[in-house]
Amino acid sequence: MPSVWILTKGLMKKEIIEFKRYLFNTIGGILTVYVIFLLLFSGYKGVSGMNIDTGDTLENLVVGFVLWNFLMFSYQDVKNTITEENKRGTLEQLYMSAYPFTLLIIIKSVISMFFNFIFTGIILILTMATTKVFLNIDIISLIPLLILTGLSILGIGLMLGGLSLIFKKVGSYMQIVQFLIVGLVAVPVNRFPILRLLPGSLGASMIRRITIYGENILDFSSFEMLKLTGVGILYLTLGCIIYKICESKVMEKGILGHF
């Protein structure tokens, strides 16, 4: 296989070009998310009767929202890439690269996640400034957690991506999954340990412990880190397998580039 770095640079450059050329969309996207947050926030204030001082609930809202936003965009990326390239007719050309397609799509998604991470950072700063709720942003502790959580999100992304190869119009049903993600971020993993196996839940709870309760990565036991890694690898592997099955079905039917 030729150098993976060349492919990564190529994909990165394409992504940057498209961001820049469609800067309006990018900024618009960030603003939309921010406005949604403002609405949520003012609704929340209404419910709690202007009493902002309700312990850590408000912080939970900020973390929950930002995390949900990050995960939602990340898990949709594989599916979006596949449907978009399929619509534009370039999916077949990507499939004809000198690299395995699964590798290409994973690299592409990781790049997107990286950009997504930056945008989420901007949104986070905006929301913190609005709510005057300042979270413990311990980057060093957060990055490994985000990466490990990202693995399982990527796995889910691959599963949905595979399904969207077969059912070209899967996009419209995908809205439902968005709300499931809210659930995943919010599940009380401490009360029901089995829920730790859900993609993203364990990571979300650990991220909350850092940002809200001021812990850092050294406060987690190695068993917890191992679990997080294990869940990530499990979902990624599952995602790859399901993707491959769907891909093989589509190639069998001869409808890879059809939309």
Add this chain to the structure above:
Amino acid sequence: MNRDCVLKVIGLTKKYSVKKQQAVNAVNNISFEAYKGEVLGFLGPNGAGKTTTIKMICSLIKATNGKIFIEGVDSNKSRSKSLRNISAVFEGNRNIFWRLTVRENLEFFASLKGHNPKKIRDKIQYYIEFFDLKEKENEAARNLSRGMQQKLSIATAMVNGCNIILLDEPTLGLDVKASYNIRKLLKEIVKEENKTIILTTHDMNVVQDTCDRVIIMNKGKIVAEDKTKNLLRLFSMKKYNFVVEGKISPEQKKEFKMIPYLDIEEKELETEIIITLENPQIFYDVTRILSKEDSIIKNIENKELNFEKVFVKIIGGSEESA
């Protein structure tokens, strides 16, 4: 002759199974080779299996049976490796990234095949100039004319150093000038770079103009395969137009009906009898039938060889024998 074989296809078969319907035998046990430095044309009516064949070679459609070797690499066993030497432009104008500029497209396609765009800058420049895209090099692909988009698509297939280029209907939807332009460029590339081009087309001009060799497919099978010039000679087609004054008699008509590939066009004041000759005897038969009733021959015109007729005839033949 011992030429370098760059593509070897053995017993390739594709059966599409469609729900609640009989399976479609799109490609039925075909074998062929392609050699370095040639343009190989695939010809055949709609649904003959050309696109399916091309896409199986590109590992985009899984074959039901058969083997494909690309420069000796079994494409079924090492998909990515086999794809390193092959690039393709499919039907339509959606082969390039519409949001990227001409130059960005070329760079991105190079990196997809593992070539560092910085290291092949000269080559990228060369193709931009070769395909006459210099003026538009910083224009987004979506804003190019259809002909330019097609040139860019072919350029992206060339720039990554692949030795085998597959083109599915490269002149479809182009105007006469753009089509001529593409044909000219293809001929030049093959001559200069010793690449192998495999194309499908319905345009006989493309075949006669650019293809060294032709494979004619019908209903999933190869019904003829030869050098373009041999195929033309094989049928040694000569076409004559007899223009006869007035109408011909029913008896004459009945006799003409016995002659294969003979058309009669009756007009107000004259009758045109068009024949394609396989052997000279037919020519004399026609004159004999005409002389029986003292029909006056106003004119005999000798028409040029035409690939279209050859094609129609082979397809016709293959259907009769099927």
